[in-house]
Amino acid sequence: MFRYELIGTDGGARRGVFHTPRGPVRTPGFMPVGTLGTVKGLTIDQVAATGADMILGNTYHLRLRPGHETVAALGGLHKMCGWDGPILTDSGGFQVFSLGAINKVTEHAATFRSHIDGAKIELTPEHSIEIQQALGSDVAMVLDHVIALPAPMTQVEDALARSIRWAARCRVAADREDQALFAIVQGGLDRTLRQQCATELAAMSFEGYAVGGLSVGEPPEDMYTTTGFTTPHLPVDKPRYLMGVGTPRDLLENIARGIDLFDCVMPTRNGRNALAFTDEGPLKLRNAVHKLDTRPLMEDCPCLACRHSRGYLRHLFVAGEMLGPILLSHHNLMYYGRLMQATRDAIEAGEFEAFKNAKLAGWGHEPF
Ligand SMILES: CNc1nc2c(CCNCC3CCCC3)c3nc(N)[nH]c(=O)c3cc2[nH]1
Numbered sequence: 096m097f098r099y100e101l102i103g104t105d106g107g108a109r110r111g112v113f114h115t116p117r118g119p120v121r122t123p124g125f126m127p128v129g130t131l132g133t134v135k136g137l138t139i140d141q142v143a144a145t146g147a148d149m150i151l152g153n154t155y156h157l158r159l160r161p162g163h164e165t166v167a168a169l170g171g172l173h174k175m176c177g178w179d180g181p182i183l184t185d186s187g188g189f190q191v192f193s194l195g196a197i198n199k200v201t202e203h204a205a206t207f208r209s210h211i212d213g214a215k216i217e218l219t220p221e222h223s224i225e226i227q228q229a230l231g232s233d234v235a236m237v238l239d240h241v242i243a244l245p246a247p248m249t250q251v252e253d254a255l256a257r258s259i260r261w262a263a264r265c266r267v268a269a270d271r272e273d274q275a276l277f278a279i280v281q282g283g284l285d286r287t288l289r290q291q292c293a294t295e296l297a298a299m300s301f302e303g304y305a306v307g308g309l310s311v312g313e314p315p316e317d318m319y320t321t322t323g324f325t326t327p328h329l330p331v332d333k334p335r336y337l338m339g340v341g342t343p344r345d346l347l348e349n350i351a352r353g354i355d356l357f358d359c360v361m362p363t364r365n366g367r368n369a370l371a372f373t374d375e376g377p378l379k380l381r382n383a384v385h386k387l388d389t390r391p392l393m394e395d396c397p398c399l400a401c402r403h404s405r406g407y408l409r410h411l412f413v414a415g416e417m418l419g420p421i422l423l424s425h426h427n428l429m430y431y432g433r434l435m436q437a438t439r440d441a442i443e444a445g446e447f448e449a450f451k452n453a454k455l456a457g458w459g460h461e462p463f
């Protein structure tokens with residue numbers, strides 16, 4: 096049902112395909128985030144046009160609204176959204192810690208109050224799997240205990256050990272042949288803890304492995320270093336997914352360190368906020384400098400925004416027109432999708448290092 100095919104490597108970078116019952120996922124690949132069953136502001140056809148092979152949904156959000164039984168009654172996530180390609184759902188582990196009204200973690204569960212109606216919810220490994228199976232995603236994530244960094248080593252070790260025990264409980268609870276289960280490696284920024292966690296999870300035979308606990312405020316260089324000493328301890332015949340990452344630079348730096356899949360709200364969230372990604376770095380479109388600029392964001396971009404001028408896009412944002420966020424979200428997802436396509440081609444041609452350096456030079460030293 097699920098098979099990762101390694102087509103070739105170029106240094107630390109991997110070119111592959113993750114085969115799923117709902118179609119192949121080309122890697123390296125970027126997965127747009129569709130938290131509530133929608134990639135905000137875009138129709139599912141517009142998302143498909145950006146080159147995305149797999150999109151994300153979320154257990155925490157969909158459990159709260161409309162509820163996983165409602166999604167099941169509407170035919171499951173694919174039918175409800177009209178996306179017949181692969182869908183990956185996160186387990187809710189991260190959202191409980193980043194969104195949930197202050198929560199309590201015991202060995203049994205992560206308990207939190209809904210940020211919507213205050214209802215008390217007990218997210219156990221078993222309940223997270225139950226929700227993901229009801230949603231019908233193709234890839235489910237184990238429930239993990241995510242902590243904010245920096246944290247005392249004892250706390251990192253405690254959350255790591257609980258995440259491994261919860262992964263084992265998810266493995267036992269997951270009984271849908273047509274749904275893959277990915278494990279999540281924790282361990283903060285510590286080399287020894289990361290290697291121990293990766294090795295222990297690799298022995299438990301999951302269909303894929305995520306690197307979690309990063310992109311939580313640490314400096315980008317610390318993220319790259321951590322990825323770099325974690326991936327060598329993951330199985331080569333399974334996909335590696337770096338959760339919540341990242342900027343275009345983050346994608347290329349982590350692909351160079353053996354990561355295959357990414358998800359991030361950055362292209363869509365920043366698109367809604369008038370920030371456009373281009374080969375010359377990010378553009379803040381509300382800036383007056385764009386007022387009379389008749390050029391598109393990028394000359395060769397096939398997206399819905401690049402049929403218009405930068406001046407028009409600026410006008411839409413300044414006027415508060417809803418078309419602004421829609422067009423810029425489409426451009427940014429198209430930018431990420433085309434970046435991944437060009438990356439796959441560069442790895443196949445054995446030119447990834449030069450490709451990465453050229454892109455980094457074009458982007459300049461913006462924070463992004
Ligand atoms: C933004 N940074 C970041 N995100 C992380 C995420 C969330 C990834 N994105 C999920 C989508 C967003 C809403 C719908 C699904 C993480 N998730 C888990 N389970 N564990 C992490 O360590 C984990 C770590 C993460 N770091």
Ligand SMILES: [Zn+2]
Pocket residue numbers: 392393396397398399400401425426429
């Ligand atoms: Zn464009």
